[in-house]
Amino acid sequence: MFIKFLMSVGAISLALFIGMGTASTGMSEMFGKEEFADRYVNVYELKEDSDPIKTEHPDVVIAYETETEEIGFETVYIPDPTLVYGKQEIKTQGENGRIVYTYETLTSGGKQLSRKLVSEITDKEPINQVVHYGNDPTTPYGEMISPTLGKLTSCYGYRPGVGASNYHYGIDIAWRRGTEVVAADGGVVTVRKSIESFGLYLCIDHGNGLVTLYAHLDSATVKVGQRVARGELIGYMGDSGNATAPCLHFEVRLNGKRIDPLDGYLDKKDIVTPD
Ligand SMILES: [Zn+2]
Numbered sequence: 362m363f364i365k366f367l368m369s370v371g372a373i374s375l376a377l378f379i380g381m382g383t384a385s386t387g388m389s390e391m392f393g394k395e396e397f398a399d400r401y402v403n404v405y406e407l408k409e410d411s412d413p414i415k416t417e418h419p420d421v422v423i424a425y426e427t428e429t430e431e432i433g434f435e436t437v438y439i440p441d442p443t444l445v446y447g448k449q450e451i452k453t454q455g456e457n458g459r460i461v462y463t464y465e466t467l468t469s470g471g472k473q474l475s476r477k478l479v480s481e482i483t484d485k486e487p488i489n490q491v492v493h494y495g496n497d498p499t500t501p502y503g504e505m506i507s508p509t510l511g512k513l514t515s516c517y518g519y520r521p522g523v524g525a526s527n528y529h530y531g532i533d534i535a536w537r538r539g540t541e542v543v544a545a546d547g548g549v550v551t552v553r554k555s556i557e558s559f560g561l562y563l564c565i566d567h568g569n570g571l572v573t574l575y576a577h578l579d580s581a582t583v584k585v586g587q588r589v590a591r592g593e594l595i596g597y598m599g600d601s602g603n604a605t606a607p608c609l610h611f612e613v614r615l616n617g618k619r620i621d622p623l624d625g626y627l628d629k630k631d632i633v634t635p636d
Pocket residue numbers: 515529531532533609610611
């Protein structure tokens with residue numbers, strides 16, 4: 362009942378009560394005795410008959426004080442495979458809630474006779490903070506790493522002295538047979554096969570039309586349909602197909618078009634030659 366009353370009258374009620382010589386009379390006049398008794402039976406009864414304070418202190422002053430307390434929000438974590446592994450994103454900002462405590466004090470002649478909690482209202486419910494986190498290590502970072510160690514022996518484009526017939530649609534990184542070849546970024550293996558030119562080769566689809574290709578492998582450690590994380594071993598360098606020495610032929614394809622891997626995908630200085 363009291364909670365309803367406070368909510369309907371709001372903050373004004375607090376101010377009204379304070380300083381009234383005989384609060385019950387004042388409130389009765391304001392709301393009508395019946396209504397006041399109904400809404401605020403505890404004080405009414407107190408003032409009329411039931412509380413010895415009334416007879417002992419006819420000048421009792423009833424006042425109300427409020428105190429607020431924050432309710433801390435909770436954080437909810439939701440796995441999100443579209444986010445880079447380990448990355449977190451706040452989707453909903455958490456907000457603290459609030460509880461309002463109302464205390465009733467009875468004072469007579471400047472002396473506080475009693476103070477009690479008369480209502481506890483959750484003024485505002487807390488809003489949970491919602492955090493998404495990347496839970497799939499094969500989700501592409503959108504940035505490539507070098508697929509192997511070695512020496513950059515051939516760049517994308519016309520090969521000097523060879524002519525238009527031998528346009529090179531990728532880069533070659535040469536080192537020893539058996540050097541590890543890794544996924545340049547996360548994705549799913551879409552091709553694993555042997556053809557005359559590439560020898561044994563793999564393709565990895567990184568989404569958004571981006572595919573990488575790894576050719577002249579000695580052997581492959583992944584199969585079609587397998588999801589791989591950036592840096593995960595996918596095979597070993599070899600000289601299968603049309604290669605004169607062990608090397609990795611690496612291509613980047615965007616929407617089916619072969620583009621220069623060193624043009625915004627791989628940094629030359631990231632291709633490290635072992636000592
Ligand atoms: Zn090549």
